[in-house]
Amino acid sequence: MKNIMKKTGIAIMAASLAVSGFLVSPKAAQAAETPNVNANAAIAIEESTGKILYSKDADKLMGIASMTKMMDEYLLLEAIDKGQLKWDDKVTISEYAYKVSQDTSLSNVPLRLGEDYTVQELYEAMAIYSANGAAIALSEKIAGSEKDFVDAMNKKAEKLGLGEHQFVNSTGLNNEDLKGEEQVGGPKDENKMTARGMAKLAKHLIDDYPDVLKTASITKKEFRKGTSDQIDMSNWNWLLPGLIYGRQGVDGLKTGTTDYAGMCLTATAVQDDMRVITVVLHANGGAPGAHTSARFDETNKMLDYAFNNFKVKEVQKAGSKVKNPSTLAVDKGKEDTVGLVTKDAVKLVVPKNDNSPKLNTKVTLKEKKIEAPVEKGTTVGEMEVSLKDGDNLGYLDGKQTETIDVLTASDVEKANWFMLSTQAVGSFFTGIGSYVSNGVQGWFN
Incomplete structure (x- = not known):
């Protein structure tokens, strides 16, 4: 009889806990x-x-x-x-x-x-x-x-x-x-x-x-x-x-x-x-x-x-414009700069209740300038992305941030000889102007 009462008590307790929310599946747990x-x-x-x-x-x-x-x-x-x-x-x-x-x-x-x-x-x-x-x-x-x-x-x-x-x-x-x-x-x-x-x-x-x-x-x-x-x-x-x-x-x-x-x-x-x-x-x-x-x-x-x-969330789409810097200088091109975009979408593990996570980003370019012609989609650097106020556990490979490639956003054709000549002349006079300006300033020092 004691065993029956004991088992009944346990069953009632279990039912009470289930109703009160203490016995829940892993998915439903807080x-x-x-x-x-x-x-x-x-x-x-x-x-x-x-x-x-x-x-x-x-x-x-x-x-x-x-x-x-x-x-x-x-x-x-x-x-x-x-x-x-x-x-x-x-x-x-x-x-x-x-x-x-x-x-x-x-x-x-x-x-x-x-x-x-x-x-x-x-x-x-x-x-x-x-x-x-x-x-x-x-x-x-x-x-x-x-x-x-x-x-x-x-x-x-x-x-x-x-x-x-x-x-x-x-x-x-x-x-x-x-x-x-x-x-x-x-x-x-x-x-x-x-x-x-x-x-x-x-x-x-x-x-x-x-x-x-x-x-x-x-x-x-x-x-x-x-x-x-x-x-x-x-x-x-x-x-x-x-x-x-x-x-x-x-x-x-x-x-x-x-x-x-x-x-x-x-x-x-x-x-x-x-x-x-x-x-x-x-x-x-x-x-x-x-x-x-x-x-x-x-x-x-x-x-x-x-x-x-936790959940996995796409925090940036593939082909998103890169900021700081947003462009890369182009040498001998029809344009002086080319825009920068991300190669892949960025997915991060974020807190499950955070639908607008704040990010830290850092762009590192291979060179300060690229020479024309430039082909769209050329890899010119990488961007590190992490959560602001995130943990310091990092990634399995030892990195602390997610890293994606930074690409050129468009083609840049090489300038023709006339444009190159014009650019050279412009650079010459810019240099002369700087020289004269510096000289004149020197008179009054």
Whole structure:
């Protein structure tokens, strides 16, 4: 009876809170203060601009566990895009990939030694179920060996500007878990990156290969359906709609968990036409006890904060006239100056309730003068744009402002010989006049 009364009381309290507005969906929640994200490192960005919305120790090098597989995905999708690999290509399972795939204490689908699987099958197992044996098999297919694949991972990280990083294997496992087959570094080594670096990788992955989200958002799928090896794969990203902590708009990207890295998550979601990317490294700060929901709880804090407080707004149209300076001097042209305009529209992340944001702009020209002929649309400088009284979190690439190119607004033809002569004569007499004027002034000094 006591239990019944207790449950009834809780139900009544929940109903009361819901009516009074305390239990609301993330979308309906009121604007909040900057969240206190309980993780060793975290970051949230607006995807299209790269604007940082939240940051906590974002440049601290830390373990990333199976979020490593986002780099695997990038290299695989790049190989597909370049025609170096096809989805139906066969991958023969090596002894190394087989041995790792048989470890049921790790996330895996069982692979048969020497059997052929398609690239598509292994990619889905890796992206949806974080299958480690599948990741190794794909790395061997792409680069010939996991060691050479790791080399490609590190080189790609450099090329993409991901910052400080360390890749020692293709899975994100501790090398000690690789059945004595560790390829790079020592047995205790593990892949590392910063939260900023993970956000950069996520942005590159979404921008360059957006179809990755079609796979990353699959909640459940059968591996090798209809065979004796069939296994149900459930996505470990429990923020996906339909799963235990499902949130509308979430469609990726990748979880990761090891003792060293803790519980990690790179997530992305769309709401009100704005995409946000979040990264949590070592959720709960390594606190003891069962914290299954920690990475999802901390991610939700950042998503709530981002969507409740910010929006992307076009603050200046493409081709807008530039002010201060509004023109650039032209040498040997039919006109003495040419007007200046912006190349692209300027979009900024602004407070959600600000419909007329005030801006700071700064124009920097390459040269003080341009020689005719001048072609319309010639890039002659750039303009920095930022919000007045905005934050100092800056952008993912380290910049503090949005930067766009400044172009010439029209053509300016080169003056003919007569006009050039006239200009030269005018300049001569202007110079003489200045000389005489200065001389006369000198008489009275």
